[in-house]
Every structure is written in structure tokens, then in C-alpha cells.
Amino acid sequence: MSCWQTIQDYGLRSLGIGERLLPRSDFTLCDQVVLIGSGMIWNVYFGALALAMGFFLATALALGKASAHPAMRKPAEWFIFVFRGSPLFIQFFFAYELFVILPDAGLSIPLGVVTVTAGTDMLTKAALGALIVLFFNTAAYSGEIFYGALRSIPKGDVEAADAYGMSGWMKFRRIVWPTMLRLAWPSYTNEAIFLFHATTLVFFSGFPAWRQKGDALYYASYFADKTFNPFVPYPILAGYFIVLTLLVIGLFGLVNRRLNRHLPVETRRRIRYRPQFIR
Amino acid sequence: MFSFCSDPSVLPDWQWFACYLTTGKHMGFYASFGTVLLLLAITAPVAMAFGFAGAMAARSHFPPLGLLGKGYIAMVRGVPDIAFFLFVPIALDQALEWLRHKTLCPDWTAPIRQGNDFVVCAQAKLPLSSSPQSVHDAYSFALAVVAFSVVFGAFAGNVLVGAMRAVPHGQLETAEAYGMTRAQVFRRILVPQMWVYALPGLSNLWMILIKATPLLFILGITDIVYWARELGGMKTGAFAYPHGDWRLWYFLGLLVFYLAFTKLSEVVFERLMLRLTHGQATMGGEAQRKAPA
Numbered sequence: 001m002s003c004w005q006t007i008q009d010y011g012l013r014s015l016g017i018g019e020r021l022l023p024r025s026d027f028t029l030c031d032q033v034v035l036i037g038s039g040m041i042w043n044v045y046f047g048a049l050a051l052a053m054g055f056f057l058a059t060a061l062a063l064g065k066a067s068a069h070p071a072m073r074k075p076a077e078w079f080i081f082v083f084r085g086s087p088l089f090i091q092f093f094f095a096y097e098l099f100v101i102l103p104d105a106g107l108s109i110p111l112g113v114v115t116v117t118a119g120t121d122m123l124t125k126a127a128l129g130a131l132i133v134l135f136f137n138t139a140a141y142s143g144e145i146f147y148g149a150l151r152s153i154p155k156g157d158v159e160a161a162d163a164y165g166m167s168g169w170m171k172f173r174r175i176v177w178p179t180m181l182r183l184a185w186p187s188y189t190n191e192a193i194f195l196f197h198a199t200t201l202v203f204f205s206g207f208p209a210w211r212q213k214g215d216a217l218y219y220a221s222y223f224a225d226k227t228f229n230p231f232v233p234y235p236i237l238a239g240y241f242i243v244l245t246l247l248v249i250g251l252f253g254l255v256n257r258r259l260n261r262h263l264p265v266e267t268r269r270r271i272r273y274r275p276q277f278i279r
Numbered sequence: 280m281f282s283f284c285s286d287p288s289v290l291p292d293w294q295w296f297a298c299y300l301t302t303g304k305h306m307g308f309y310a311s312f313g314t315v316l317l318l319l320a321i322t323a324p325v326a327m328a329f330g331f332a333g334a335m336a337a338r339s340h341f342p343p344l345g346l347l348g349k350g351y352i353a354m355v356r357g358v359p360d361i362a363f364f365l366f367v368p369i370a371l372d373q374a375l376e377w378l379r380h381k382t383l384c385p386d387w388t389a390p391i392r393q394g395n396d397f398v399v400c401a402q403a404k405l406p407l408s409s410s411p412q413s414v415h416d417a418y419s420f421a422l423a424v425v426a427f428s429v430v431f432g433a434f435a436g437n438v439l440v441g442a443m444r445a446v447p448h449g450q451l452e453t454a455e456a457y458g459m460t461r462a463q464v465f466r467r468i469l470v471p472q473m474w475v476y477a478l479p480g481l482s483n484l485w486m487i488l489i490k491a492t493p494l495l496f497i498l499g500i501t502d503i504v505y506w507a508r509e510l511g512g513m514k515t516g517a518f519a520y521p522h523g524d525w526r527l528w529y530f531l532g533l534l535v536f537y538l539a540f541t542k543l544s545e546v547v548f549e550r551l552m553l554r555l556t557h558g559q560a561t562m563g564g565e566a567q568r569k570a571p572a
Contacts, residue, residue: 081538100524230366241362
């Protein structure tokens with residue numbers, strides 16, 4: 001079987017498109033590269049969506065934690081504490097059991113004249129359930145990063161905004177928020193990288209890989225179990241993740257350049273990759 | 280456990296729970312918290328040693344060693360740690376068996392990798408198939424400890440290299456001006472001063488290590504996650520203590536355990552940092568000086 005044929009059969013296997021049975025014997029290098037690469041679709045899906053949604057919740061959490069009002073501060077503090085203080089692995093298990101217990105019939109949410117029935121069976125699938133956990137988790141970690149940045153916004157910047165007569169939303173939108181992002185961006189980049197790495201946990205933690213539709217690590221460990229040779233699939237996986245990490249660094253570097261575009265070149269802070277956050 | 284536990288089906292609620300929570304299996308569950316603590320107690324110092332060696336190698340002026348050290352501390356940056364947890368134990372196991380095979384059965388001619396199998400002679404098996412279950416358990420736990428130490432050694436290496444760079448350069452230059460050799464500067468000046476800079480990173484690392492301990496489950500160790508799934512699953516009337524699906528509550532218990540553990544560590548590290556910064560010429564020390572007595 002040619003490699004092109006393998007790509008056609010297994011290129012989208014992680015989504016359930018293509019050959020139904022995974023290769024069982026005579027694993028070629030091409031099989032492994034294609035199938036593990038196919039699994040990367042899930043890693044990118046989880047990482048990108050959780051990051052995109054988590055960004056907004058993180059901003060809200062940071063503002064909440066910095067708020068003077070206890071009714072805003074306490075929930076944000078507890079949210080951040082619970083999700084940063086416990087292992088993501090346990091969070092996955094806990095969430096899965098919670099979603100399984102929810103009534104199968106779906107929750108009926110009355111919205112005035114119409115009643116929305118939210119199906120809860122989707123929640124037990126990794127595609128939605130694990131995404132929610134990752135979303136909350138990254139929101140908590142980034143919320144803490146943003147909160148730290150919020151507190152180190154130079155006093156003079158805010159005073160200058162006041163002097164120009166800005167207040168409320170306009171001050172936040174034009175001064176506080178961009179400065180917060182600029183200060184937080186290097187750490188936020190690290191958080192994004194670790195979020196992508198954390199996505200490999202999904203199919204090892206309660207959420208079943210339905211019809212063997214799994215992520216890259218799921219397929220890598222499948223090959224390692226079948227061939228009893230870990231020296232091929234794991235380096236392939238490592239290669240994919242190094243490429244993904246470099247892409248994330250590149251993309252976030254572009255945003256970083258935009259956030260710092262008003263500063264003279266030599267004072268711009270470059271993103272220094274320092275792994276600090278992991279779950 | 281208690282004398283009234285002989286027939287659980289007729290007990291009132293609180294006695295039922297007292298008996299249920301003290302069954303032999305639950306004792307195994309409680310003991311597995313000890314496994315987690317043991318893992319932490321062994322891994323933390325070993326990972327520090329790995330990290331220190333990695334950081335020293337990365338600073339080496341001998342290129343192959345320097346490259347090796349830099350490669351080691353960089354390896355956790357791009358690749359998920361879980362991949363290493365899956366890779367290291369099996370790779371190490373095969374490497375050890377291969378070595379033993381070469382030394383113990385030199386006249387064996389069949390290839391070791393036969394298709395999808397990894398075949399070594401019976402004497403080279405690790406642990407020997409005749410050894411008791413406890414040896415098998417200890418061996419797989421040891422492999423897990425090595426995997427954790429390798430990964431966290433790389434993280435610690437990152438922190439320590441950063442801390443070594445943070446020591447003011449003037450200090451090192453002064454030592455050189457006094458005629459100290461490179462080794463002396465390292466031992467007498469650099470290492471004693473770097474700890475203040477390393478502590479925030481190391482405390483962060485400790486938190487990370489705590490939160491990585493449930494991954495023991497992936498390595499096939501009977502740890503707290505294993506027991507939570509085992510005990511929490513639905514028990515039919517065939518069991519002495521039938522109950523529904525209680526896994527949610529068991530995992531809630533684990534969640535609370537980890538929250539308490541990380542909170543406790545945070546408090547301890549805050550105290551430690553307070554003591555270390557006392558009298559230091561840093562912002563933290565300055566704040567302590569200015570604080571009303």
C-alpha cells in the first residue's frame with residue numbers, strides 16, 4: 001500500500017472519516033506518521049478553542065479578582081484557586097463523572113416563550129466535555145497571569161488617562177486592557193504552549209475515545225502497545241509537538257510585536273520561553 | 280473492622296458508613312495516598328540532582344557535554360510531559376532487558392525484535408517471571424519514579440540555569456580577580472548565592488510535581504486514581520456493601536485532597552521565602568525593613 005493511499009485512508013481517521021479499522025499489523029513508518037498526525041487535529045481543536053474562549057473569561061476573572069467588591073472578588077478568587085490548585089487530570093475525571101450523572105433527557109431551560117432543551121449526552125463526549133474543562137482550566141491560569149499584569153500597570157499610565165478625561169469603558173479599552181495584555185503576553189505565551197501540551201491528557205482521563213477517534217498521544221501509545229517499540233511513535237509525536245510549539249511561539253510573537261509597536265525597538269520585551277505552568 | 284460489621288445489610292446509616300469506609304479495600308485506598316507521598320519524597324531530591332547535573336552540563340565549556348545538558352533541559356519545552364511519562368518507563372525497561380540479555384545470554388542468536396515482539400531470554404526478564412508480585416509492583420514504581428525524575432529534572436534544570444544567570448556578574452568577576460579557578464568560583468560563589476533566585480521557580484515546580492502525581496495512574500500503578508475508580512464504581516447486591524455509582528464523590532475527595540495539599544505547600548513556601556529574604560538587599564527584604572515593627 002502506497003503512502004498516498006495511507007493518507008487517504010487515515011489522514012482524517014481521528015474524525016471518523018476514512019478506513020474504519022486501524023492498522024493491525026505490518027505497521028509502516030508512513031502509517032504511524034499519518035495516523036499520529038491525524039490525531040493532532042484534536043490537539044489543535046482543543047487547544048485553539050479553549051484558548052480563544054478562555055481569553056475572555058480570563059480577562060473577566062482578572063478584573064473580578066482585582067475588584068474591590070467582595071461579591072465580584074470572591075467567586076473569581078475561588079474559581080482560580082480551584083482550577084489552579086488541583087490537577088487537570090483529576091478535573092477531567094471529576095467532570096466526566098459529573099456529566100455522566102446529569103439526566104440523559106437533557107436540561108430544560110425556560111427562556112420566556114420558548115424552552116431550550118440542552119442535550120447533556122454531548123457533554124460526556126470528549127469533543128464538548130473535555131473542551132469545557134480545558135476552557136475553565138486555561139481561563140483560571142490565564143486569569144491569574146492577567147491579574148498579576150493588571151496589578152503592575154504603571155500608575156502614571158492610569159493617571160494620564162484620568163488627566164485626558166477618560167473614564168470607565170474608554171479608559172479600560174484604550175489604556176488598562178492593552179497595557180495589561182502587553183505585560184502579560186510573555187507568560188500568556190507559555191500558558192498557551194502548556195495548554196496545547198495538556199490536551200494530550202484528554203483521552204487518558206475518563207473521556208473515552210469513541211470508535212478509536214483519539215488524539216495524537218492516543219495513537220502514539222496505540223502503536224507503542226502494538227509494536228512494543230516506543231522508539232518510533234513517540235519521537236514522531238515529539239516532532240509534531242515541536243512544530244506546533246514553534247507555530248504557537250511564532251503566532252504569539254506576531255501579537256507581541258503589535259502590542260509593543262509603540263515602544264522604541266531596544267526597550268521592547270522579547271518573549272522568553274520559560275516553562276512555568278503545567279497542570 | 281468494628282465488631283458490629285458482621286452483617287452490613289441490616290446496619291443503620293452511620294454504622295454502615297463506618298464499616299464501609301474501613302473495609303480492606305478502603306485501607307488499600309488510604310495506603311495509596313502514602314504511595315503519592317513516597318513518590319514525591321523520592322522524586323523531589325532525585326529530580327533536583329538531575330536538574331543540577333543538567334544545569335552544570337549546560338554551562339560546560341566542553342561542547343559535547345554542553346550540548347547534552349542544553350538538549351536535556353530543553354527537551355520538556357516542546358514536547359508534552361505525558362509523552363515522556365509514557366515513553367521513559369517502557370524505553371528504560373527495554374534498554375535494561377537488552378543489556379541483561381547481552382550479558383546473561385551471549386549465545387542466544389535469535390533477534391530481539393521479532394516483528395511486533397520484544398523477545399529476550401528468560402534470565403534477562405525484568406523482574407524475573409518467577410519473582411513475587413511485590414517485586415513486580417516495586418519495579419514498575421521504580422520505573423515511574425525514574426520517569427518523573429527525568430522530566431522534573433529537566434524542569435529543575437531550567438530553573439537552576441536561570442538562577443545561575445541571575446547571580447550578579449560582578450560577584451563572579453570579583454572572585455576571578457581574587458585568583459579563584461572556575462571550579463572554585465562555581466562552588467564558593469555561584470552556588471551559595473543562586474538559591475534565593477531559584478526558590479520562586481523551585482516552589483512553582485513543587486506545585487507542578489504535586490499536580491503531576493495522579494499521572495501515576497497512566498503508568499499502571501495502583502494509585503489513588505485507580506482506587507477511586509475501583510471503589511466508586513457501582514456495586515451490585517453481590518457485594519457486601521452495594522451502592523450506586525459514587526465515583527463522582529471519590530473524585531471530589533481527591534480534588535479536595537489536592538487543593539488542601541497545594542494550599543499547605545503555598546503557605547509553607549511563603550514562610551520560607553519570608554525567612555530567606557530577611558535582611559536581603561532585594562525588594563522583598565526592603566519591604567520587611569520598612570514594615571512597622
